[in-house]
Amino acid sequence: MTFSSMPDMKITPGDAQFMAQAIRLAERGFNTTSPNPRVGCVIVRDGKVVGEGWHERAGQPHAEVLALQAAGELARGGTAYVSLEPCCHQGKTPPCTQALIHAGVSRVVAAMTDPNPLVSGKGLSCLQSADIKTSVGLLEAEAKALNPGFVKRMTTGRPWFFSKLAMSLDGRTAMASGESRWITGPEARHDVHRLRARSCAILTGIGTVLADDPFLTARVADTNLERQPARVVVDSRFRLPPTAKLLTQPGRTLLLGLEAEAAKAQALQEAGAEIHFLPAGLDGRVDLNAAIELLGELQFNEVMVEAGATLNGELLRDGLVDEYVVYLAPCVLGDEGRGLFHLPGLELMADRFELAIKDVRSVGKDIRITLRKV
DSSP: OEEEEEETTOOOOTTTHHHHHHHHGGGGGGGOTTTTTOOEEEEETEEEEEEEEEOTTTTTTOOOHHHHHGGGGGGGOOEEESSOOOOOOOOSSOOOHHHHHHHHOSSSSSSSSOOOTTTTTHHHHHHHHHHHHHEEEETHHHHHOOOOOHHHHHHHHOOEEEEEEEOOOSSSSEEETSTTTTTTTTHHHHHHHHHHOOOEEEEHHHHHHHHHHOOOOOOOOOOOOOOEEEEEOOOOOOOOOOTOGGGSSSSOOEEEOOOHHHHHHHHHTTTOOOEEEBBBOOSSEEEEEEHHHHHHHHOOOOEEEEEHHHHHHHHOOOOOOOEEEEEEEEEOTTSSSEEOOOOOOOOOOOOOOOOEEEEEETTTTEEEEEEOOO
């Protein structure tokens, strides 16, 4: 835990407890806040919670405003615990700093500064100018873990990319015939749909779509999903059939292709696809760096990759994936089965790609391994 405070700021034993509560509240917005961050707020007076709130979806009140509404007059003289620095600019909703000042809170504890350049540090300065004591850094790592995509997009212009992979004990994703249903058990597949639900978009390659004709939607029975992630297909030559299932699903379907193939895109646009022309890379296909820049411009925070060995290999080779979520199934598919990554040219151990294991846990009969770049 890190914590930095103003010189006159006193830290109370309950601070970490109340901030943890604010972070848990923020988690309720996992599937709904895009492109905004997930934020929770707790208002405390005389050691008791008098109001709480979390940001539910873009365009609606922020966490601080909802918590203040719940607290009413009891907010005056109290402390606001917020998982992200309160905003100080006029967006789709008024600035939260003004709401906190008007409510008369005496103290604001933020878990982290807002990475948005429009806010970063300015929100806390605004509160300090109104003689409100402020502090930032309590449970900062936990707060950042809520919004990896928002943080990355605000600091680099690019989304957080994570790739979901499922493999057998011998590292295969499918039989030699291409049959892959089902390597993992129902619990792991349910877990994947939860990952889809929290994502802004799902990225795949045209090869996967032509082979499987997937829906690429989040289907979680115990979750009220008002928003489906956008489906993004890297389709350099616009080979997607206009009858593809993903064109019939709710939400956006984006096709990323080359302008030289624009004539083929017309029918797909008429079928409901959103067409984006991108430059070609050295291999003559869509430049993946340009694709990622575009997805950042479109305000996608977290992009989940569900693709085959070719696209996953290119993304790994270029260092474009931030995190891998690998489901390891207790089965063997044989040495003629299909692998995770197509990486031609790797011959020496010195050429290998190394990843760091961040988490390992059981999901039903399978094991889920989370890895990040070293």
